[in-house]
Every structure is written in C-alpha cells, then in structure tokens.
Amino acid sequence: MSLRRVLTCWSLSGRDLLRRRIVLLLIFLIPALFFGLTVLTTRNTVVLFKLAAAPGEPVVMVSERREALVFIGLAAAALIASFLGLNLAQRQVDATRRLVLCGFRSAEVSAAKGLLLICVMTAIGLWVTGLLIPWFKPAHPAGVLAGYVLTGFIYGAYGMVAGGLLKHELEGILCVVLLVNIDAGWLQNPIFYAEAQNRAVIRALPAYFPSQVAMLSAFSEHSVGVPLFRGILYGAVLLCIAFLILHQKLKIHGHLDPETGVS
Amino acid sequence: MIANAVSAEHLKKSYGRKRVLDDVTFGIRRGEIAAIVGENGSGKSTVLKILTGLLRPDSGILRVRGRAGYCPQECQLFESLTVHENLLYFAAAYRLEDWRKSERNLLARLRFESFRDEQVSKLSGGTRQKLNLAIALLHDPDVLILDEPYSAFDWETYLRFWDLAADLKRSGKTVLLVSHFVYDRSQMDSVYELKGGTLQ
Secondary structure: OOHHHHHHHHHHHHHHHHOOHHHHHHHHHHHHHHHHHHHHHOOOOEEEEEOOOOOOOOEEEEEHHHHHHHHHHHHHHHHHHHHHHHHHHHOOHHHHHHHHHOOOOHHHHHHHHHHHHHHHHHHHHHHHHHHHOOOOOOOOHHHHHHHHHHHHHHHHHHHHHHHHHOOOHHHHHHHHHHHHHHHHHHHOOHHHHHHOOOHHHHHOOOOHHHHHHHHHHHHOOOOOHHHHHHHHHHHHHHHHHHHHHHHHHOOOOOOOOOOOOOO | OOOEEEEEEEEEEEEOOEEEEEEEEEEEEOOOEEEEEEOOOOOHHHHHHHHHOOOOOOEEEEEEOOOEEEEOOOOOOOOOOEHHHHHHHHHHHOOOOOOHHHHHHHHHHOOOHHHOOOEHHHOOHHHHHHHHHHHHHOOOOOEEEEEOOOOOOOHHHHHHHHHHHHHHHHOOOEEEEEEOOOOOHHHOOEEEEEEOOEEO
C-alpha cells in the first residue's frame, strides 16, 4: 500500500465530492435550517431527563430549547454524514473499479475514502458546534464537538455500508434517511428515552453513544470516556464492514499491471 | 519467430449451465492490429472481461505480454473532476512519475488540449471518449485493448484514431479491438469471429 497513492485518492475523491452542489447545500443549509427551526419552535421552559450513560442515570434540569438544540445538532450531523458516506461508496463505482484495474489497490481506495470521511466529518462537527454556541454555551464545548464528530463517523460508515449494498441512489437515500430519522431524530432524544420501553433496542442504535457524549458534555461534569470509546468502536466496526463490501465490489482477478501485464 | 503479444489457450467459461466460451484459442502477434467480432451474446464481452482481469476463466490460459491499456465502451471517468485531474488519478494508478509530457502529447494528438481544465460532466460525448482513450494510452502500453472504441467518435476523430492505431503498430505495439463488427477490415491484420462461444 502506497501512502502517496492514498493521499492522491483522498485529495481527488474530496474534490469530486465537494464539487457537487447538493453536497455543499446539505453541509451548509441543513444545520442552519435545523437550528433555526428549533429556535423558532421551542421555549425556555425547564425539562427533566436522565443522562443514560452516566453512573446511576442522574436526572438533569435544563431549558427545553437548549436540550433540543444539542439534540438537533446530532440529527443534522447524522443526516449529512450518512448522505456523504452513501455518496462515497455508491457513486462512480465503474470509474473506481477502472482505477483498481489500472493498478490502485482496493485497500488504498478504502483507506482514502475512510480518511476523507473522518476529515469531512470533523469539519462538519466544527461547523455544527459553531452554529450551536451563539444560542447556548455547553458546559464542555469540546465534548459536544466530539459527540457531533462521532455521530458523523458512525453515520458516515453506515452510509458507506448502505452505499456498498444498494445499487440505486434512491434506495440508498431512503435507507439512510429512515434510520437517521428514527434514531438520531427521535429515539435518542433523552426526553423520549427516559420514558421509553425496551431501552436496550435504543442503546443498540448508531446514535446512542454519540448522543450520550454530546448530552453529558453539554449538561454535566461527568466523564465521556466510556461512551466515547464505545462509539469509536461501534463506528470502527461499521467502517470495517463498509471496507469489506467495497473491497468485494472493486474486486478484480488481475491487474493491467504496468510491469508484467496480465497472465 | 515473433512471440504472441496476446495469447489464449483453450479458454472455457460458463455462467451456471450456460457455456459462453468453449475452447477458445487465439494468438495475436506483437505489432498487429486485430479484432474480435461477434454478435450480442457471442461471448465477446466475456473474452474482454477475461482479458482485462475482471473475470476468471473456468479453465485455459491467457497471456498478455507487456503493459496493457484498456479502453471500455462506456466512458468510465470521474464526472466532477477535470480532464487533467482524471489523467492525474490514472497516472497515480499506473505508478507514473513523469507523465506530463505524455499528457501533453495525448491531448494534442487527440485534439482536446483546450478541454484540459474542463470538468468531465461538461464535455460532449466525443470528447469524453477521447479522454477515455487517452487514459488507456497514458502509460504507453504495449498492448491496447479497446471495447467498441469509436462508437461516440465523429468522422474526423474516427480517422485520427486509425492514424493513431497505425502509429502504434509501427512502433511495435499491439492493438486489439473487440466490437460488434469492424467497419474497415483492410485496417486489420487479423479478424476473429466469435459465434456461439467458439472462434470461426
């Protein structure tokens, strides 16, 4: 595996992705729109909820608007990340396969795409946290940022899995939007979670650990080490699955090798 | 005796119970322009996929001696990248260090230098096909494998393509076309016709 080729693939995949108008629109508009709607539709009344990942599940009392703002940031990051992951795995597979045929290793392509996803999600995490801060300053902004980046990482990997498995763009979009809506847009809201049944189901969903990291950091002094670590592990497993699917998709039986030819 | 640049011995391939290639043997010498022609379903695409490494034969041996370049029928390009960036991408795949001269020559030869910094999504079908071909030629291959190469070419580009093929032949390169039919058999050194999975 050549680092130089990974970096070339990273750089050109990035240009290819970010030159799409819909991608830029999503990155800039979705968080702004989500935050705007939340500010318009919520009040500053006090709500109670449990911090599920903290020892003893302590109850916190916070403003409804602040809770909703932190939560909607997660939903925005998850939506953008899953769409970008889907795009990275699903678009231009034939051209990517031709690259592999001409000498790229599928591992180099996968590594470049994974690296790109992490870079883009870090930038989106910073953007979403930056939009949140004028409305509400969390107890630990860096922790909230970590929660948003982690959501992006996990949902980006999920998008890549969906993009690898599904051939058509519409099916892929439906698949990612459905889960993001149910998970990051509804079930992980701590106000819902507090009263929910079968919480083990909610804890198994992709946005659980990132939402706990963000909520603990925004409203408490509790450590986020455990949910952060588990979230990274969750995302890494999904990313490995995505790489395996991508490898299978790009698989060839011989290169048009520059040195030896096909035999 | 001139060694074969491309040789296939007793190639067999089936999809399930359907045998697509049945004991296909052929040899194309270095410096030849050859064509494999056949109707839809004749096994042409299967031969092509085996030639390029996309598919493994059930049995038989295939040898391509030297560097091979492949130009697919459908343009397989990165739409949001420019012509130059596409060439840069494939130069990295071919592990080319000094490819700028080759880029300049190909753009000039195929007459699309003015599109170097245009995004592929904004190019006409003919110009895309030129880029598709340029990618196959970028690393100066010894064997050029072309799948229906001139389907999107205008007349001038078509003639230019044959000039290029003649130049490649003169410099000892091998050109193999896989097509439904060939317009001009006089340009070919040999034509193989696939029918029902066997060569005629």
